Amino acid sequence: MRKVLFVAINARFTHTNLALLYLNRLGRESSDSRIIEFTISEEPLSILKEISSFKPEIIAISVYIWNSRLVRELVPEIKKVIPSVKLVLGGPEVSYNPQTWLSRYQHIDYIISGGGEHAWQVLLESDFQYPEKVIKLLNCSLNEIPFPYEGFDLNNFKNRIIYYEASRGCPFQCSYCLSSLGSTSLEYRDIRKVLPELKCFIDQKVPLVKFVDRTFNSDTQFTRRIWDFLISHRKDTRFHFEINPLLISKEDITILKEVPEKLFQFEVGIQSTNEDTLKEINRSGNWQIIRDNVEMLLKETSIPIHLDLIFGLPHETFISSQRSFNEIYNLKPDHFQPGMLKVLPGTPMEERAVEYELEYQQEPPYRILSNKWITFSELFILQNMEHLVNNLYNSHRFTRSLAVMEQLMPSPFELYSELLAFWEKEKVNYWQKDWVKTATLLAHYLSKKFPEEYEFLLDALGWDLCSSSGLQYYPNLLLNDGIRELRYKWRRYLRENIDELCCVFEVNKNILHKGMVFKPGSDRFKEKYNLDDKACYLFLKGKDGFRKDIRFELSKLDMDV
Secondary structure: OEEEEEEEEEOOOOOOOHHHHHHHHHOOOOEEEEEEEEEOOOOHHHHHHHHHHOOOOEEEEEOOOOOHHHHHHHHHHHHHHOOOOEEEEEOHHHHOOHHHHHHHOOOOOEEEOOOOHHHHHHHHHOOOOOOOOEEOOOOOOHHHOOOOOOOOOHHHHOOOEEEEOOEEOOOOOOOOOHHHOOOOOOEEOOHHHHHHHHHHHHHOOOOEEEEOOOOHHHOHHHHHHHHHHHHHOOOOOEEEEEEOHHHOOHHHHHHHOOOOOOOEEEEEEEEOOOHHHHHHOOOOOOHHHHHHHHHHHHHHOOOOEEEEEEEOOOOOOHHHHHHHHHHHHOOOOOEEEEEEOEOOOOOHHHHOOOOOOOEEOOOOOOEEEEEOOEOHHHHHHHHHHHHHHHHHOOOOOOHHHHHHHHHHOOOHHHHHHHHHHHHHHOOOOOOOOOHHHHHHHHHHHHHHHOHHHHHHHHHHHHHHHHHHOOOOOOOHHHOOHHHHHHHHHHHHHHHHHHHHHHHHHOOOHHHHHOOEEEOOOOHHHHHHOOOOOOOOEEEOEEOOEEOHHHOEEHHHOOOOO
């Protein structure tokens, strides 16, 4: 039996490689195979050392945008260290230009172009003596591919994402996406296979299962069968789906209303609200319908919603990009992800690069640099805004503070644009995560822009500090006489009544001692959130972070506040 080593180089430790899990499952009976995983942050020589220690006869590597450069660095060195090894590459990054890879790296023995399961079986059957270096074959049906996690102890994937595939291909043909290619026809796995496989994840208490289906809700009946099953078997596993908002109906909402909190999460690719852009990229749909359906999901279900926006699409100018940003941001999703267009090789977008006057990076990640509608300088501003949105909005650490500032500015885009300029003036990284530094910058910005609102913002920052920052102390920025007095009274009361309080809140003494107390100082804050003059709050941290149900009005205790 051939000794086969599958090499996965992931973007992060939490990621796994579904493609290699499939191939490993297919080859169990005819080869001695195993998967070894790395991340792109690891040193090439360390990776090479570990690969060589297994003394494999065959090495198979899947190549993607995130690991392409590292793979190209490794390929020549692998053959130097293990001269007799057969080297097989597959994945999106080698599928569109296999001859280029072969001409540049003579060390490669085979490249699997396109779907890999059938091609891998053919290689196994030929004992890796296949006559052609590029293997491009019609792939087998999704139903013929065994469940990749069969026989696995999924505890080995603790703190990692499990990927699962219930369908392949996509009914849509968005011009920037590899799924738009004609070779990716849509097919579904037999529901009689899908449901028991999902039950396996649930039974083994996998934390997160991410469906890789490009449009999970493309078939209404298939989708609802799975949703109904997962709702009826609800336990500790969360399921992530990419859905098209145009396909959401009131009947779906009726089902999704029953989804308990933390069971599902949805990723929704809006990409643009510009009708000309949507038409140009073959993304069918009316923005008004999309908006209404997303609002329905946000208002009528407890499912966290992640909305995507792509900067740099055709017909999207700097001005219209602001409109798309504002319209999506104002929906108030749980996660808002603006990002740059990636001009993936082999896509219709790349084929029309000359027509669009499209300039982009020639190496991964193929990020857009400019086109006939938007300049490099404008895109650079939008790219930095992406980092700032992640730091402020998506972190959920400044919810009330942002709400204050949003009310003071004409639009969300103008707020982030001004914050961006302020960050640059202060020479601060947009992606830095230090809560105190970020809060200090926000306070400094508002004290200059709207000095009359400064006390209101400090109260909002104080609330955010206690409810979501993760800190267990007051920084000097927010520590005033009122807070000092409240902390003193709370600690004295806690010492005298700690056993009783443990029973009241159903927590241990350690959690109580780490509690954060808050008292607003500005009349504006009290008026905004309907608080009386004695309003004081205690925030206790549960095992899942700060929980709203443990926020408590201290005035309800027999305590002089």
